[in-house]
Amino acid sequence: AQTVTQSQPEMSVQEAETVTLSCTYDTSESNYYLFWYKQPPSRQMILVIRQEAYKQQNATENRFSVNFQKAAKSFSLKISDSQLGDTAMYFCAFIQGAQKLVFGQGTRLTINP
Amino acid sequence: EAGVAQSPRYKIIEKRQSVAFWCNPISGHATLYWYQQILGQGPKLLIQFQNNGVVDDSQLPKDRFSAERLKGVDSTLKIQPAKLEDSAVYLCASSLGLAGGLAYEQYFGPGTRLTVT
Numbered sequence: 001a002q003t004v005t006q007s008q009p010e011m012s013v014q015e016a017e018t019v020t021l022s023c024t025y026d027t028s029e030s031n032y033y034l035f036w037y038k039q040p041p042s043r044q045m046i047l048v049i050r051q052e053a054y055k056q057q058n059a060t061e062n063r064f065s066v067n068f069q070k071a072a073k074s075f076s077l078k079i080s081d082s083q084l085g086d087t088a089m090y091f092c093a094f095i096q097g098a099q100k101l102v103f104g105q106g107t108r109l110t111i112n113p
Numbered sequence: 114e115a116g117v118a119q120s121p122r123y124k125i126i127e128k129r130q131s132v133a134f135w136c137n138p139i140s141g142h143a144t145l146y147w148y149q150q151i152l153g154q155g156p157k158l159l160i161q162f163q164n165n166g167v168v169d170d171s172q173l174p175k176d177r178f179s180a181e182r183l184k185g186v187d188s189t190l191k192i193q194p195a196k197l198e199d200s201a202v203y204l205c206a207s208s209l210g211l212a213g214g215l216a217y218e219q220y221f222g223p224g225t226r227l228t229v230t
Binding site: 004033035037042043044045046047050091093095100101103104105106 | 146153154155156157158161169202204206217218219220221222223224226
């Protein structure tokens, strides 16, 4: 069974700093998709960034980028120039084929002014 | 484009009572998901529908939880009778379907926070 592990329950940085959230996963498959979701205190889960496992190039979305290490089964999220609005729970998630989306336990990120 | 709608946003009930949640997915999305998110944890899939049919309900406590998706659009999730441990946020999500690629991308509703006392 696929598992997703986020080893950092909480992180806190100052506004404008760069922060990296860690995620590792376990699978025996070679083709799958990875996601980072953001869940602010309002609860709406929002997709931040996605990565297809067959693509070697790391995905980027404005200030958000990933470091995808397929051999190491690692998928970290880097937030550059962090903003107060980035304060939220961040979930790493994995899906393969028609199987269900598996979430990690989440990292609570606080951006301090 | 309208997002996934859910109601109610909050519900407080006593144990052994019944409760129902409603979800309206994004128009055209064939796949609908119900998740349970206990405080401090990631969402856990309860049930997945593809159009009218159930794809996965392996983690749905079928003795007390039920769900239906009539006409392949709206869906309701019911708990009867509720237990204290059912206190959680219930999230609904939808996606285009199982065609592969970005069809897997799920869009989430705002959730319903259930408190069982």
